[in-house]
Amino acid sequence: MSIPTSLSGVQPKFETKGLKAGFGSTWVLNGIDLKIPPNRVTAVMGPSGCGKTTFVRCLNRLHELTPGAVVEGEALLDGEDIYDRRVDPVAVRRRIGMVFQKPNPFPTMSIYHNVVAGLTLNGERDKKKLDLAAENSLRGAYLWDEVKDKLRDSGASLSGGQQQRLCIARALAVEPEVILMDEPCSALDPTATAKIEELITQLKRDYTIIIVTHNLQQASRVADYTAFFYLGKLIEFDETAPLFENPKEELTERYITGKFG
């Protein structure tokens, strides 16, 4: 796999080596070697069943929580393999935030408690610290102005787009280095989608973002780099514009021109 020239010499934030993953005896990912650049948005694309969601769930060791899940290979975060035997998966997950396809705020908690859940459920009691983290995260997720007067309201009382930004704020509060997003806008209307895409473009200044999307236009709008997966293999990885305009692989070209979905 050739590296885009803009990335030669750049230490990748995340690097996978021969990453394989699956369930039982079926492999969904068949050996992925990919370098994710820091402070950029990398889109992972491909048709249904290509393994893009499984790939991303391997990066925060969420995949292994499903009964029967299997993983092989290495995933290096800042050069250290997160699958090393000595590594605590909980510690890994604190460095990596995740936003899911359908917004999933905790239904029994208020907006405030949702945002700081990652802190309070890990023992943080200092009210000042929590208040500060809540405000910063909500501002960072472009949600502060809309909810600052109703922080005690239930997290479920917000609209879909607001709930998703709440989930982003919740992820930000833990101060991760990487944010994984699994089709974060697929359950949202165009206005909410636009807000979140704008948010993603701002967030990359401070975080490395990996976004799974099946929406070609979205990838071209927000992603600096795009990786194209097909049937569990990485077919092509390049800067988004060249990949879309001049794909090197035939499969990539066929996907982009809509010859298969």
Next chain:
Amino acid sequence: MTSTIILGRHQSWRRIFDRIMKALILLSVAIAVIPLFFVTADVVVEGLPAISWAFFTKNPPSPLAGYGGILNGIEGSLLMVGMGTLIAVPLGVGAGIYFSEWPESRLSFLSSFTNDVLAEFPTIVIGLFVYALVVAPTRTFSAVAGAVALAIIMLPIIARTTEESLKIVPVTLREASMALGIPRWKTIFRVVISTGKSGLATGILLGIARATGETAPLIVTAGYLNFPPTGLFQQTGSVPYIIYNFGTAGYPNWTTVAWGAALVLVAFMLILNLSVKFFIGRRSTGIRAEI
């Protein structure tokens, strides 16, 4: 001309058929409800004369000497159901958590199956088991033995409703919590249980309702006492035992005392079940447990 007559005849036949079916359905509803109505009405009519403030503060009367009260039964039942709950809740909730969060383990499968069998077990057999386990070695009927029997009866109900309530909590909430770097056990206790807590409360209340009405196991474990409980390892009275003992003795005042006890028991069940409806209404978890 002919066609309108035929159509007309079909339409009126359909209407008659509709009315007949409606009547049949209403009849079956009535048949189902009437026994409950009559039993409840009977309990109220027969038991009400015994009810007074004294009924809750005095012990049962001698034969042919007024209505007295069922204080001994109330305190005994409270004691034994209370102790039984203290035993059954941690064990039952713990088992329910295990069945829900680790469904893939073989132990989970086996014990879940055993749990369902235990739920349908004849309670007199459970009573006999506790007789052999507790009463025989200690050589006495006791509140403790009664509590243990009730705990065994409550356990499968609580375990099953806990399991069902937690299974309804969406996987994505667990994943959101784990993805934040929250350890598994905290995810279970602070997120999953918190979300399913009304279902858990329902299960516990249903277990208590079931235990309060059990009679046969208490006959062979707790025995009876005409006074409030005197010790954990002494014979202890209970409301169902009063109904059993006083209802069949033949003295008219004793019979009324038994009906009064029955009324108290039924009223207690009603309050518990209304509380359950209250919980379900607030969260609409839709949990239905079969007792």
